Amino acid sequence: MKKYLSIALSTTLVAFSLSATAAKPTSITFESDGKTPDGVDYASYIVKCSNGQKQPLTAWDNRKKWCVGSESLENCHKKQIKAAKKACKA
Numbered sequence: 001m002k003k004y005l006s007i008a009l010s011t012t013l014v015a016f017s018l019s020a021t022a023a024k025p026t027s028i029t030f031e032s033d034g035k036t037p038d039g040v041d042y043a044s045y046i047v048k049c050s051n052g053q054k055q056p057l058t059a060w061d062n063r064k065k066w067c068v069g070s071e072s073l074e075n076c077h078k079k080q081i082k083a084a085k086k087a088c089k090a
Contacts, residue, residue, distance in 0.1 A: 055087035
């Protein structure tokens with residue numbers, strides 16, 4: 001019984017440690033303002049992640065809607081930090 005408990009505990013600890021090492025946003029910097037061909041304004045940002053990656057974010061509706069990707073309207077969030085976290089997980 002003690003052996004099974006030890007295996008279960010070690011498996012749980014490994015699962016938690018893997019989630020703790022996931023990439024997280026370290027900085028978000030403004031890159032540029034832009035307009036779509038339809039005349040809709042947006043702003044481009046770059047997210048730097050803890051794993052060294054750089055991912056684009058696009059802000060729409062006067063920075064009320066944050067989307068993962070360059071000039072993207074997919075995978076959007078109301079908060080900048082949520083979009084940045086999703087971008088680093090991608």
